[in-house]
Amino acid sequence: MATTKKKTHWYQYLWIWSILYFALGFFNILFAWLGLIDFILPLIFAIVGGNKWFCNNMCGRGQLFWVLGRNLKCSRRKSAPKWLSSKWFRYGFLTFFMTMFGTMIFQTYLVFSGAGTLRKAIKLFWTFRVPWKWAYNGSVFPDWVAQFGFGFYSLMLTSTLIGLIVMVLYRERTWCSFCPMGTMTQGICQLKARGDRDDNGR
């Protein structure tokens, strides 16, 4: 049976951006701010377009898991436990993730207000503090800007590490089944498509 030949698009290489992001943040933590693109773009697609085009086509992290898991055979390619993609876990993880994001914003506020001082460290899995002082030696920006960078980089690195663990243990893109951004954007799309029927008229 004839199959359609798929065209290659530039956004299929965004997995390179995913690696580049962590490399840049290793040398200068201010680059961590660029990760906000990956937070804002999927939301814009979902809120304005009512779709998950970002997740489906542009997510560099998902692509990276595919490149490592499928192309480089680093995944066992086994079914993940059902609870990992269940609604309660997905929304529970989203709630936890947003709480941690809020805590990180509060830490940034403390530095902004002068009640706290800049900590040149990242926190992995919201628990383990890792010194990261080489990545910041002062800049034209106030300290809270760097504090946000350390916090945001921690969040991005932690979630990528979780994604890598489930990629090895289960399927390549198991992370996608409980990714907080994916859960959030699917929820937005479902709200926007309420009462709608699909193309087959079901």
Next chain:
Amino acid sequence: MAKRRANPRRRDCVACGVCVLQCPNGAIHVHRGCYAVVDEQLCMGCGLCGQACPADAIDLMDVKQEGNNGNN
């Protein structure tokens, strides 16, 4: 031999779009960011989508014996 086709379970679909990328026939699309939908005419039942689905939400169904059309 009975024709088979992919049948994504809407309730379990996370709309990640991995199946869309895997389908060699372009038979799947994510409907309005909510769930995957398979074009019955284009699907050849190869099962590549199901092997990639992170939520294990795609079954291969025998077209003749098929009772539901993904409405679960």
